[in-house]
Amino acid sequence: MALRLRQLQVVHRHGDRTPLLNIFKGSVNARSEEEETLLWGRQLPTLTQLALLRSKFSVDMGSEAQGSFQQRPFGYLTTRGIEQMTERGDRLRGFCKNEELQLDLVTPEQVQIFSNAYTRTQLSVQALLGGMLRDQPQLNPQVSVLPPEKDIINTYPVFPEIMQMKADLEKDNAEFAAREHEMAPIKQELMKLFPAVDSGQVPFTWLTAADYFVCRRAHMAPYIPGTEVHGDATEKHLGFRFHQFYSHRMILKLVAGRLMHNVLREMQKALWDHSESKKIVIYSGHDVSLLSVLRTMDAEIANDISFWPEYSSALALELLEDENGKFFVRVRLNGEILAIGDAPSGLCSPDRFQDMVSDHIGSLGD
Template identity: 25%
Template sequence: MSWRHWRKLKLFAATACGVCLAKTFSPVRNVSSEKVVIYNENNDYVDQVDGVDSPNQCLPDENNLILRQVQVYFRHGARTPLQITPGIEQAGYFPEFVLRDAPHTLFWYSLTYMDNTPVESSSFDYQYRRTKLKGGGHAGMLTSYGQDQMYLLGRQLRYDYINTGFLCPEYNEEQIFVRSTNMKRTIDSARCVLAGLYTAEELNKTCSVKIVTSPSIDEVLFPNNINCPVVKDVINATMVDFDNIPGIKEDRMKMESALGLDSTKDGHKLHFVHMRDDLTARMAHGWMVPKVVLPFMDLVEENATKLLYFAMCGKTEEERKTVLPLSVGPALTMSVKMMEDMMNGKSQKMLCLYSTHDSLMICLLEAFGLYNNTWPEYAADFRLELYEDRNQEFWVKVRYCGQDKSLPPCSESMFSFDQFSKMMKPYVKEKKEYLRICNSNILKNLSKGGSR
């Protein structure tokens, strides 16, 4: 199991502002078109849509592409843990880690809701502040190291999109869109990415940098268990009633025994997701893993990753057909609309930055067939690049953590927008339809083995 929580960022050579990004692509391999089956909330068969591949579909050559828009989803940087693991000594999070902002990331910006109204204080941050940590910090804080991680991601984006001529080095509020969940660690992460992309000095010249967020009930940058009862029920069935998942209880009791805990007496069961979160934060900030835990690292990783995946995407294949579109659909609906607005001339947004969480990143990877049972690292990024060819046809490319990603069943990472739209059809829903499914009895029908 990989416990790496940072990655090297490649630097690309600079070119003059105004030069288009160009790549060389080979033709898409011809494979049979797969079908995506769609069910309604009663689990009744509704329709099939074509898969992402199309026979004899070729990609444009390097002289036939102009990059028009980039959308980047990224997980926040390293932070303090959300929970404390019982049975082991706490790690210390001292002022040099959690109370000092990296000066090269500081600039003036405004934070508003999407409709430009003032942002209310975050109920999430209120809860995090109640968990005090050894050393003076509290739960869920983006640390100085985490800020530097996000700054480096911003530098990577600068090399990829400013030094290649797609964006100019001067910040243009008409071309940049930045959205974050209403949590301090994601807002701070967005700030640090912008500082790496443009430099704090350049951003302070503009006095027009804006980061937008949404009330929790309207948030699309995490699987929303606040406005969607179906998502809430699935998360609770996994994150609260985790002992019902085969193998979890046995491994939990083994881990508790090693730590000298007895949940049968105090009722406080060890949670693998919380334990992994604690261990990951320790290692990211240079703390040693307690010796008693070392033999169980793979056990913790495997069980925690399984629980988070089940909670966000569903436990069974049938459940995932319903849950995944509800967990990630609102975000992908936003992304598709951003592309369409650019294609139709309704928007000038060339770069869209979305500061989010591991929960959404897992859903994005699963939706694109890229999830490989690995937890997204701090500062992991998922990109959708929109290109236009000489025939005014549009293409979409997928990248994850700096690498082009081919999507099943094809061997290439780029698709025509028509192919991409077909691929997104199960996820793109109007809000009214999304809420209707969220408030339906579809999970009960699934548990009863509803008709197909």
């Protein structure tokens, strides 16, 4: 059966980044805090590199878009991250060629790019576009950053009740509570060993703890003595926590609902051959964005608690048409076809795909 790619929607994680915060903040040794800042500052792209990256694909912040959340150099895309995202774009360009989606025939009106207010997600998709559209001078789409109340990628600020639901789940779910109890000694140890937490500068979170280990391992940065032994357990526990969170129907709906409703809308417009239908839609987000989206489509990989999307991971949602005009949906993660729902081969009808997703996030009016 010959299938042609009629529409490509991509949800991707940003590239390699620096830690979210200075773990030595508030340290009794002020030099340690300064050295940490210098360490991560060396990983950042130069201003010239940034200007080049931003020169073709501008960012439209909108009149009331939210500001950025990072304090340089923390939480920023690294030079390595730019390289990763450019390579991801190169792969997508090759994929479109193989699937006969001719980029030279795509018009600017048929491309839509979304990011949230984080600088790292904006730069990531700009780098991705640089690779994907390097041979297409006629395509220089803007990166749209929606106002906070309309954000479809990072909805945590829109729905503050998500955090309370998470806290309630930790207490009320027996398995969750038991696992937290098991991890309590490691938590207490890390709270003492992380200067920023021990000094009261920042609260302890498992996300921050895992972030510390991931970033240091990626850049072979030295660990605070006594912490390295807890790395594997911390990262596995974070995976368990988000598996539990996104198994909760309302949390999943609030986190992924807006994005997936947009995916379904764009898919439907393409099926109807609507005048405003898009050929390419890209959503630049985070690891937790991918985790939640995978859960909405019953992706088999989402059941694996040990799974965590690597930097620059890209989920491709393909709308395909056969020689008889029949449409199918297929999903790939980093080029590998995923089993979704009751479609182990990865192929399902658009109606079935919509039903699977809607079963998790409700209809648009819910």
